Amino acid sequence: MELTGWRGSLYHYMDWALKLAYLNILWLIGIVIGAGIAGFFPSTVAMFSVLRKWAQDEGDELKVFVHFKNEYKREFLKSNKYGYSWAVLGLILYVDLQFFRGIPTIWALIVSLFFFILGAIYIVALLYAFPVYVQYKLTIKQYFRNCLLIVLSNPLFSVLMVLGFYFPYYLMIKIPGLLPFFGGSLISLVLMMISNKMFTNLEKNKKARESIS
Numbered sequence: 735m736e737l738t739g740w741r742g743s744l745y746h747y748m749d750w751a752l753k754l755a756y757l758n759i760l761w762l763i764g765i766v767i768g769a770g771i772a773g774f775f776p777s778t779v780a781m782f783s784v785l786r787k788w789a790q791d792e793g794d795e796l797k798v799f800v801h802f803k804n805e806y807k808r809e810f811l812k813s814n815k816y817g818y819s820w821a822v823l824g825l826i827l828y829v830d831l832q833f834f835r836g837i838p839t840i841w842a843l844i845v846s847l848f849f850f851i852l853g854a855i856y857i858v859a860l861l862y863a864f865p866v867y868v869q870y871k872l873t874i875k876q877y878f879r880n881c882l883l884i885v886l887s888n889p890l891f892s893v894l895m896v897l898g899f900y901f902p903y904y905l906m907i908k909i910p911g912l913l914p915f916f917g918g919s920l921i922s923l924v925l926m927m928i929s930n931k932m933f934t935n936l937e938k939n940k941k942a943r944e945s946i947s
Contacts, residue, residue: 751916753798757784758919760802768810775817780805781918782864785926813867816874820863823878827853859885861895864922865929884932891932898924 764777783805787796831853834846859881866881885892902921906913912920 753788754919754923755915757781757798757802758915758917760799761918762914764802764806772810772814775813776806776810778817778864778918778922779809779813779867781922782868782926785919785923786865786868786930789923789926789930812874816863816867816877819874819878820860824856824860827856855882855885858892858896861899861925862929865926865933869929869933888932891928894928895925898928 758781761777761781764780765773767773768776780802784796784798784802787801827849831846831849834842834849859878862881862884863877866877866884870877870880872880899921902916902924906917906920
């Protein structure tokens with residue numbers, strides 16, 4: 735018998751809470767298995783892959799553990815290369831910004847402002863990094879280009895992505911006991927849902943342009 739009313743709503747939210755907690759535990763186990771440094775990116779990719787299925791209502795028959803394990807193994811090398819490419823890029827931007835901030839001249843101030851803007855774009859693009867990775871099959875260079883284009887061409891969704899990261903993150907800071915169960919999965923779910931909506935809009939716009947031409 736299907737529950738209705740407040741009982742149905744309560745069951746729905748409890749079911750999602752349990753699924754997210756389970757997925758978060760798998761994510762943490764994946765990180766530990768990879769000794770942290772090699773496990774973070776494939777584990778995160780596997781988590782986003784599961785969330786993508788859920789966000790697109792493809793997860794009714796999904797065997798979460800099996801799917802997570804298969805994605806973790808399949809994407810282990812490529813996801814690490816992808817993730818650490820993002821890390822190196824972020825480090826370069828940070829070092830350049832700090833370098834020019836330490837020079838007390840007008841031109842250095844202008845250059846540091848330029849790197850600050852690049853850093854802000856980088857941070858927002860980073861929020862798209864894993865949703866784009868699990869949505870499309872591209873080269874690493876194409877992933878970077880698409881993330882950048884998405885940020886620049888979809889400012890509204892970019893603002894939503896920042897808010898979608900900030901509010902769950904703020905909740906975790908205020909209630910640290912939630913971290914082991916929802917620290918990664920809740921934030922990732924929000925980012926994946928916003929990204930999935932944006933991907934749908936992009937596909938609709940693409941089809942509309944093709945029909946006109």
